[in-house]
Amino acid sequence: xxxxxxxxxxxxxxxxxxxxxxxxxxxxxxxxxxxxxxxxxxxxxxxxxxxxxxxxxxxxxxxxxxxxxxxxxxxxxxxxxxxxxxxxxxxxxxxxxxxxxxxxxxxxxxxxxxxxxxxxxxxxxxxxxxxxxxxxxxxxxxxxxxxxxxxxxxx
Amino acid sequence: xxxxxxxxxxxxxxxxxxxxxxxxxxxxxxxxxxxxxxxxxxxxxxxxxxxxxxxxxxxxxxxxxxxxxxxxxxxxxxxxxxxxxxxxxxxxxxxxxxxxxxxxxxxxxxxxxxxxxxxxxxxxxxxxxxxxxxxxxxxxxxxxxxxxxxxxxxxxxxxxxxxxxxxxxxxxxxxxxxxxxxxxxxxxxxxxxxxxxxxxxxxxxxxxxxxxxxxxxxxxxxxxxxxxxxxxxxxxxxxxxxxxxxxxxxxxxxxxxxxxxxxxxxxxxxxxxxxxxxxxxxxxxxxxxxxxxxxxxxxxxxxxxxxxxxxxxxxxxxxxxxxxxxxxxxxxxxxxxxxxxxxxxxxxxxxxxxxxxxxxxxxxxxxxxxxxxxxxxxxxxxxxxxxxxxxxxxxxxxxxxxxxxxxxxxxxxxxxxxxxxxxxxxxxxxxxxxxxxxxxxxxxxxxxxxxxxxxxxxxxxxxxxxxxxxxxxxxxxxxxxxxxxxxxxxxxxxxxxxxxxxxxxxxxxxxxxxxxxxxxxxxxxxxxxxxxxxxxxxxxxxxxxxxxxxxxxxxxxxxxxxxxxxxxxxxxxxxxxxxxxxxxxxxxxxxxxxxxxxxxxxxxxxxxxxxxxxxxxxxxxxxxxxxxxxxxxxxxxxxxxxxxxxxxxxxxxxxxxxxxxxxxxxxxxxxxxxxxxxxxxxxxxxxxxxxxxxxxxxxxxxxxxxxxxxxxxxxxxxxx
Ligand code: FES
Ligand code: FES
Numbered sequence: 012x013x014x015x016x017x018x019x020x021x022x023x024x025x026x027x028x029x030x031x032x033x034x035x036x037x038x039x040x041x042x043x044x045x046x047x048x049x050x051x052x053x054x055x056x057x058x059x060x061x062x063x064x065x066x067x068x069x070x071x072x073x074x075x076x077x078x079x080x081x082x083x084x085x086x087x088x089x090x091x092x093x094x095x096x097x098x099x100x101x102x103x104x105x106x107x108x109x110x111x112x113x114x115x116x117x118x119x120x121x122x123x124x125x126x127x128x129x130x131x132x133x134x135x136x137x138x139x140x141x142x143x144x145x146x147x148x149x150x151x152x153x154x155x156x157x158x159x160x161x162x163x164x165x166x
Numbered sequence: 167x168x169x170x171x172x173x174x175x176x177x178x179x180x181x182x183x184x185x186x187x188x189x190x191x192x193x194x195x196x197x198x199x200x201x202x203x204x205x206x207x208x209x210x211x212x213x214x215x216x217x218x219x220x221x222x223x224x225x226x227x228x229x230x231x232x233x234x235x236x237x238x239x240x241x242x243x244x245x246x247x248x249x250x251x252x253x254x255x256x257x258x259x260x261x262x263x264x265x266x267x268x269x270x271x272x273x274x275x276x277x278x279x280x281x282x283x284x285x286x287x288x289x290x291x292x293x294x295x296x297x298x299x300x301x302x303x304x305x306x307x308x309x310x311x312x313x314x315x316x317x318x319x320x321x322x323x324x325x326x327x328x329x330x331x332x333x334x335x336x337x338x339x340x341x342x343x344x345x346x347x348x349x350x351x352x353x354x355x356x357x358x359x360x361x362x363x364x365x366x367x368x369x370x371x372x373x374x375x376x377x378x379x380x381x382x383x384x385x386x387x388x389x390x391x392x393x394x395x396x397x398x399x400x401x402x403x404x405x406x407x408x409x410x411x412x413x414x415x416x417x418x419x420x421x422x423x424x425x426x427x428x429x430x431x432x433x434x435x436x437x438x439x440x441x442x443x444x445x446x447x448x449x450x451x452x453x454x455x456x457x458x459x460x461x462x463x464x465x466x467x468x469x470x471x472x473x474x475x476x477x478x479x480x481x482x483x484x485x486x487x488x489x490x491x492x493x494x495x496x497x498x499x500x501x502x503x504x505x506x507x508x509x510x511x512x513x514x515x516x517x518x519x520x521x522x523x524x525x526x527x528x529x530x531x532x533x534x535x536x537x538x539x540x541x542x543x544x545x546x547x548x549x550x551x552x553x554x555x556x557x558x559x560x561x562x563x564x565x566x567x568x569x570x571x572x573x574x575x576x577x578x579x580x581x582x583x584x585x586x587x588x589x590x591x592x593x594x595x596x597x598x599x600x601x602x603x604x605x606x607x608x609x610x611x612x613x614x615x616x617x618x619x620x621x622x623x624x625x626x627x628x629x630x631x632x633x634x635x636x637x638x639x640x641x642x643x644x645x646x647x648x649x650x651x652x653x654x655x656x657x658x659x660x661x662x663x664x665x666x667x668x669x670x671x672x673x674x675x676x677x678x679x680x681x682x683x684x685x686x687x688x689x690x691x692x693x694x695x696x697x698x699x700x701x702x703x704x705x706x707x708x709x710x711x712x713x714x715x716x717x718x719x720x721x722x723x724x725x726x727x728x729x730x731x732x733x734x735x736x737x738x739x740x741x742x743x744x745x746x747x748x749x750x751x752x753x754x755x756x757x758x759x760x761x762x763x764x765x766x767x768x769x770x771x772x773x774x775x776x777x778x779x780x781x782x783x784x785x786x787x788x789x790x791x792x793x794x795x796x797x798x799x800x801x802x803x804x805x806x807x808x809x810x811x812x813x814x815x816x817x818x819x820x821x822x823x824x825x826x827x828x829x830x831x832x833x834x835x836x837x838x839x840x841x842x843x844x845x846x847x848x849x850x851x852x853x854x855x856x857x858x859x860x861x862x863x864x865x866x867x868x869x870x871x872x873x874x875x876x877x878x879x880x881x882x883x884x885x886x
Binding site for chain 1: 233234235236237371372374375376377378379380381382383384385387388390396439440441444512513514515516561562563564565566593595596788792793795796797798799800802803821822823827828829830831833835836
C-alpha cells in the first residue's frame, strides 16, 4: 500500500486494519506521533489527514486512501518551524512535551479552518489532553499564531 | 521530622542508605567508583564528572536529574554557564548514566545521596555542585591560558566561552581544554556573588523546547535500536493475583509474534512491532488466580478507613497543649470528616523501557526518575553484574512520581534476557498503565476544633488514617513511628498557625492497594485537612479567611507574605465570583493560592486561579511560572475528577473515559506571582503548587454554596 506522508509517497507492507498511528511509528519510523491511549481519547496521536485533525490510533490505515497525511515532522517549511510551531516556541508552551506534537497539529487544523478563533472556538477544537497543564500557554500561542496569520503568515 | 523520607524512595531497604557516600567531583574519584561516569564521546575532554569541553569549545553538562517537564535540562546548565562565562546556547546536555558520582543530596536530611529525581530537590541540591563544577573548570582554563601566555592569571578574564588577556589576546575554551584538564584541580574556588550574576534569575529560552515542538525529541517510547523487538505485558488484574495458566497458542498464531513469556504474576507478548504485540496480547485468555483480595471494592476501602479511625486512637505525631481541655473551654466547637481518594499519575507517556542483553552486558533506555534503582532492577532481572549494566535516561512524558518506580525495568529485563543480542522495547498499553500504578493513598481524616468567645481558633486536632508509603521501604513497625511517618503527615505536622492546642494523630490502614509518591506526596492530602478545616474554624468564628489566617501566621512571615500577595492579586474581597484561599509550605517553598468559582444549580465552574510563590532565589523565573501554572492545573484535574474505583480486587478504571482528566475548555487562567526580595534559601519548585489548590477550591465552593464539601473528587458532588 502507498501513503502520502509529509509530502512523500511511501510504500508500506501492513495489514489494512492496522491503525495509522502504528504505521507511522513502526513502519515509517515517524516517532513524533505519540501513543497515549489507543482509543481516541487523548489526542497524543493527532495528525492531519488533508487539513483535518485526526486521531491516528483510531484510523485504520486503509481508510487514509490517497489523502495526504501530515505529522509534526512535516510542518516545517524550508527548515523553518511553521507559524504555529514558532508561536509554541516563543511562548514556551511545552513542559514534558509529550502531548505537544498532537496539540500543535490540532491547533494547525483549527487555524487553517478558522484563522481568527475566539476562546470559545479554541475550547471546542482543542480537546487533546495535557497532563502537565500547559493549557493556558496553548491558548495564548494559538492567539499569537492567529495574529501572525492576520499579518500574512501561512498556517 | 524529616530525616530520611524521600531518600528512601527507590531503595529496597532503608538500611542500604548507610552505605551511600558523598559524590565524587574529580576524575580520580570517579575512577574509584563501580562504573565510569559516562564515557566522553569524540574528542571531549572531561572536567570531573559534570562537564566535558569539546575542541570546538562546546561544553557538555551531565544531568544527574531527569527532564520531566520541570526544566532541569535548562536550569542545571544555567548554573554551570553562569560560573563558566559561556553563553547558554553553547551548552549541550546529556543525561548522566547511573553512577555513584551522580547521586545527590537530600539537603537537610544528612548524608543521604541518591540518583533519583524527586522531592523537588534537583535544582536546589545540585546548584552548588553545578556552580562549583563551572567555577573549577573556569579556573583551570584560566590557569592554562596563563601558562601559555606566561602571564599571571590575575591579568586574565573570561567571557563568551574564551579566556581574554591584555592586548586583545584570546583563547577559546576548546583550544585550552586538554591542557587545562591536566592541571591540578584548585581547591576552594570562589563562586560568583549574586550581584555579578548575568544569567541566573533571567529566563532564557528552554533548551528542550524546539525539539519538543518540532517533534524530534526522543522519549523512552521512541527509543529505536537496530533489529529491535517489541513487547507488551499483562499483569494480574487484582492485587496479589497470580497467573495460574496461559495458553499461548492464540498469540503465537498472530503473524509477527515471536514468543510469549510467562512469569509468576504477569506475561509478555514479544512481537516484531508494538501493535502486533498489543493485538496478540488481546487474543489471549489468561487464567488469573484472583488472590487474597478478590473481594475488594471502592466501598471496602472507605469502610476500612472509617473502621480503623473508630477502633484506634492513633499514634500521636504532634501535641501542643491539651486539645481536650482547649475544646472544653472553647466558645464554639466543630467536628468534620474529610475523605480523599486514591489517585493515579496518568503520565501521558505510558510506562515503557527498552533493553538489550548482549553477552555479559545489559543496557536499558528508560524514561526513569530513578537511575539508581533502575540499575539494580536491571542487574537483578538479567543476572548481569552491576558493573556491566548501563542505564540510559531518555526524556520522560511526565513523571509525577510514577517513574520513581522501576517495575517496568524489572519486566523488560526479564523479557530481554531471553533474546540475547536483540533489543526489546516494552510498551504498556494505557489500560495496563491505569490498572498497575503505585497510587496516591486514600486518606480519611477526622478533625476537631474550636474558637474562643472572640471567634479566634484556639484548638485544632486531626486524626488521619491511610497507608504510609514508607511501608514500601521499611517494615511497618519502623515506618509508622518516628521520621518515616513524615511520608504521611508532612505538611500537617508543621502546621504554621499560632493555635493554643494542636494535635496530630495517625492510624495505619491495612489495604492491599499499591501506593507510591504522587506529586507533593503527603502534602497532597494534608494541605486539604489543614487548610479546609482552618477555613471552617475561621468561618465559625466569623473571621475572614485571609485576615483570620494572617492573625494566626504571626510566627510565619513568609506564609503571610505570599498570602497577602495572592489575595491582593486576586482582588480578594472585591467584586467577582466566590473565592477560596489556601497557603501551604512544601519542599522549602511557600505557595498561596486563590481560586474563584461560580456555582449554578449543580454546575461548578472554576473561573480563575491566582498563585503566589516564595521559592527563595530563583534560577529561571519563567520555568517557575510554568511549574506553578501546570502544578495548579494538575491538582485541579485531580480535585475535579480524580478518584480510583475498585472492583473484584483491582482498579476498575482502565482509560481516560473512566478516569477523566482536565481538558483545555475547563482549564482556567492561572495568574502566577513570585515574591520579590525573598528571605528564604533556594526551595523546590516542581510540586509546590499542588497542595494549596484543592483546599482553596473546596473553600471557594463553601463560599459559593454555604455548604462544606468534604470529599473529593468534586465530580461526585457537582457537574464539573
Ligand atoms: S493515542 Fe490516539 S487519542 Fe490517545
Ligand atoms: S506537556 Fe506534558 S503532557 Fe502536555
